[in-house]
Amino acid sequence: MAKLANCVSGAFLEWLERGGHKLTVKKHLMIAVKGDKRGVIPFEHNKIKEFYELDEYLSERYELFLKQWLNNGKGFVYELQGAIAGKFFRAQHQNKLMKLAKVAA
Secondary structure (H helix, E strand, C coil): CEEEEHHHEEEEHHHHHHHCCCEEEEECEEEEECCCCCEEEEEECCCCCCCCEEEHHHHHHHHHHHHHHHHHHHHHHHHHHHHHHHHHHHHHHHHHHHHHHHHHH
8 A cells, every 4th residue: 555645645636637537525535536446545624644545546546656757757746736736726716706706696
């Protein structure tokens, strides 16, 4: 079982999504599904850990992610981190706009 470092967790999730995984959150699990393959990352709400436990399937995916990182350099991870940060900020902005629209209505 591998442990996902928090410092690259966003990049790894973006990489999974780009690879065709559908990511969802249910209770205290981040679930990644692609075809008949399913992996989970347990977490606690409002608690950031240094490392997150990965199941067998996601451990294999993480190993591939790390190999691509070694082959492509730090720009690979920077680009993925930037992409997921952009998604986060767009979602926050959209949420604020929806709250303003409700107040104005």
